[in-house]
Amino acid sequence: MSRYFTDEHEWIDVEGEIATVGITDYAQEQLGDIVFVELPAEGATFEKGDDAAVVESVKAASDVYAPISGEVVESNGALEDEPALVNSDPEEDGWFFKLRITDASELEGLMNEKAYKAFVAGL
Amino acid sequence: MSISTDDVAEFEAEIPLGKLPLDAWHRAQGGRMVGFAGYEMPIQYEGIMAEHAWTREHAGLFDVSHMGQLSFTGEGADAALEALLPGDITGLKTFRQRYSLLLDEDGGILDDLMVSRRPDDIYMVVNGATKYDDIGWIIEHLPDEITMNHMDDQALLALQGPESGAALASLIPGTADLFFMQCGPFSWDGVDLWVSRSGYTGEDGFEISLPGDAAVRFADALCALDAVKPIGLGARDSLRLEAGLPLYGHDIDTQAGPIGADLGFAVPKKRREAGGFFGHARIVRELAEGAPSRRVGLAIEGRLPAREGAVILAGGKPAGKVTSGGFAPTVGAPIAMGWVDAGHAAIGTALEIEVRGKRLAATVAPMPFVPHRYHRQKI
Numbered sequence: 408m409s410r411y412f413t414d415e416h417e418w419i420d421v422e423g424e425i426a427t428v429g430i431t432d433y434a435q436e437q438l439g440d441i442v443f444v445e446l447p448a449e450g451a452t453f454e455k456g457d458d459a460a461v462v463e464s465v466k467a468a469s470d471v472y473a474p475i476s477g478e479v480v481e482s483n484g485a486l487e488d489e490p491a492l493v494n495s496d497p498e499e500d501g502w503f504f505k506l507r508i509t510d511a512s513e514l515e516g517l518m519n520e521k522a523y524k525a526f527v528a529g530l
Numbered sequence: 531m532s533i534s535t536d537d538v539a540e541f542e543a544e545i546p547l548g549k550l551p552l553d554a555w556h557r558a559q560g561g562r563m564v565g566f567a568g569y570e571m572p573i574q575y576e577g578i579m580a581e582h583a584w585t586r587e588h589a590g591l592f593d594v595s596h597m598g599q600l601s602f603t604g605e606g607a608d609a610a611l612e613a614l615l616p617g618d619i620t621g622l623k624t625f626r627q628r629y630s631l632l633l634d635e636d637g638g639i640l641d642d643l644m645v646s647r648r649p650d651d652i653y654m655v656v657n658g659a660t661k662y663d664d665i666g667w668i669i670e671h672l673p674d675e676i677t678m679n680h681m682d683d684q685a686l687l688a689l690q691g692p693e694s695g696a697a698l699a700s701l702i703p704g705t706a707d708l709f710f711m712q713c714g715p716f717s718w719d720g721v722d723l724w725v726s727r728s729g730y731t732g733e734d735g736f737e738i739s740l741p742g743d744a745a746v747r748f749a750d751a752l753c754a755l756d757a758v759k760p761i762g763l764g765a766r767d768s769l770r771l772e773a774g775l776p777l778y779g780h781d782i783d784t785q786a787g788p789i790g791a792d793l794g795f796a797v798p799k800k801r802r803e804a805g806g807f808f809g810h811a812r813i814v815r816e817l818a819e820g821a822p823s824r825r826v827g828l829a830i831e832g833r834l835p836a837r838e839g840a841v842i843l844a845g846g847k848p849a850g851k852v853t854s855g856g857f858a859p860t861v862g863a864p865i866a867m868g869w870v871d872a873g874h875a876a877i878g879t880a881l882e883i884e885v886r887g888k889r890l891a892a893t894v895a896p897m898p899f900v901p902h903r904y905h906r907q908k909i
Contacts, residue, residue: 415531430531437763440579442857442864443833445886461532463835464859465578468765471531490833518886 411514412523418498421514426514428474430462430493433527438464441493447504450480453477455513460503462493475513495498504505550595551719551742554666555749559760567596567658571763578764585731585769586900589691590761591752598661599684599739600668602640602652604676611652614671615645616788616797616807622647627711627726631788632656632664632794637809638784639791642665642776644737646726648712653724655686655737657778673810685745685835690735693757695905698725698736700749705736709907718748725903727874730766732773771865772858774827774897780838781825781853781867787812790869811862823850824875827897828866829884830855830890833865836883843882843889844874853885860900874886 411419416434420427435441443463453459453473460471482504486492493501509516518526548569556563561572572593574581584590591841596767602611608619617630627646632638641664649838656664665680672678699706702716705725713726721744729735740748752758767777776782782791787809789797797813805814830836835857842850866883874881877896882889 413754417531434531439574443835445834463857464580465768465859468835468837469532487833499846 409522411517412520412526413472413474413517414461414526415472415474417471419474419514419517421508424479424508424511425507426475426477426508427502428459428471428504428506430497431523431527433495435474435494435497435501438462438467438469440465441490444486444490444493444503446486447479449479449481451479455510463490467473468522471503473506474517475506477511478509479504480503480507506516531683537625540590541708542878550593552593552595552749553745556593556760559753561760561762564719564763565636565728566763569596569658571596572760574762575652575760578762578768579859580766581761581765584759585691585733585761586860587692588759589689589694589697589735589755589757590731590765591758591768592688592761593685593691593745593749593750594658594688594737594743595685595742597686598654598656598664599686600654600659600665600682601679601681601773602654602672602676603650603679606673607652607676608647610673611645612760612801613807616801616809616813617645618798618800619645619647619652621800624649624676625712625714626725627713627888629796631793632667633788633807633809634667634784635808636784637787637812639778639782639786639793640664640784641777642793644728648715648724653739654735656818659779660853664907681731683742684739685742686733687738687745687749687752688729689738689752690729690731690759690761691733691757694735696718697718697755697757698753699740700755702735708736708905710734710908711906712907714823719751723748730773730775731769732775732900732902732904733769751890766780767854768856771856771867772860772900773900773902774867774899775853786799786869787816787821789813789816790823791825820872823871824867825867826851826875827857827895828868828881828892829895829899830866830883830892832890833857833864834885834888836866836885836890836892840866841884842868842870842874842892843884844870844879847880849865849874849881858899865895866901867897870894882908
């Protein structure tokens with residue numbers, strides 16, 4: 408399994424043709440207490456960069472973009488009951504949705520963990 | 531994703547942001563600074579939910595030094611101010627404070643404010659984002675023999691929460707004798723303070739004016755107490771929303787009149803009858819006929835918050851707009867404030883709010899959403 412990161416603070420775990428997407432620890436830290444996550448419906452299709460989910464903190468609503476193109480095969484139902492999972496475990500149990508990847512070449516421009524850490528350090 | 535943590539910013543970054551006396555102190559406490567009302571201010575320290583809960587249970591220290599502190603002197607300053615404010619200023623006793631409104635010629639709200647009578651002046655606290663406009667308006671309309679001094683070397687701190695009375699009294703015993711909306715001069719470690727028992731959270735608490743160069747020392751002394759933690763603007767907003775208190779520039783503005791804004795209590799009977807202030811005609815008319823739209827509280831079903839700007843629907847048709855809203859930590863659900871057409875403003879009216887194509891069920895709810903716990907004098 409490989410983990411990729413975007414400069415919009417999403418992470419993507421790729422296993423075969425399935426990509427699991429969430430937001431990074433840096434992102435949840437910046438957003439603060441998360442009170443609601445609006446997830447895409449199964450079967451929804453996204454182009455890379457489309458609005459795919461919305462995360463609501465106490466203060467504000469923020470869009471989460473599809474980091475690559477694909478079709479939603481599953482959303483994380485646990486976030487409906489416990490949106491704070493995104494704060495407590497953003498890069499594991501607080502995942503948002505899984506996509507069936509339509510164009511694996513889109514992964515090429517994304518960062519690995521080391522590059523993302525350096526990117527965040529520069530912010 | 532798009533991370534917007536500075537959505538409370540009132541100004542674009544074209545004007546450099548000012549620094550307040552506690553700027554370095556906030557950073558040292560771990561405050562995350564954002565632009566607000568022309569200054570860099572802390573939006574949060576450990577997190578809005580935790581800070582909100584701390585203030586409801588203990589005592590939170592808020593830096594509100596961005597607000598404008600004005601002093602009026604000269605014979606008849608109180609009567610002169612009554613031409614600008616609909617409140618009873620001449621009848622305001624020394625060491626008493628009142629909530630009032632600055633109204634324009636048409637009765638629109640230019641600002642909401644606190645006004646007190648001190649032994650040697652009338653003291654006013656106005657909103658930070660509007661203070662320079664207020665000053666311009668007041669100078670234009672105040673007679674020359676009244677002097678206005680903008681006390682911009684003073685800091686302003688608010689200590690709020692059920693343990694704030696004991697906390698402040700441990701440093702300044704005399705403050706225990708103040709009741710809600712009373713005020714007076716105090717001294718701490720050689721520093722002159724002006725303290726009122728008031729605030730913007732719905733809890734018991736104090737607002738403390740002191741010289742800016744003493745603010746760090748005083749904030750350190752307060753935060754050395756077990757009951758006190760610094761609280762950012764984020765929790766200040768969620769606390770005031772639960773308390774049903776309007777935020778100027780959002781829930782009230784120059785379109786809003788005091789009657790529609792449900793702030794009629796700031797216009798006492800004596801002044802409604804006698805008039806002699808900007809906006810009197812509109813107040814009389816709206817008292818007689820009702821205001822065409824009204825500020826209401828909204829309880830929202832589910833977990834999805836409705837934010838400022840969301841359209842309110844009645845029977846599927848637009849009937850108003852949300853003016854502030856969010857998740858209410860103490861209530862444990864989303865709440866909002868908004869303006870709706872008068873026919874849909876009664877408590878219990880079922881409405882809908884449109885958020886990203888969804889229609890959320892909402893009900894007009896009494897405010898405050900969380901009961902006020904002021905330290906009132908028993909009469």
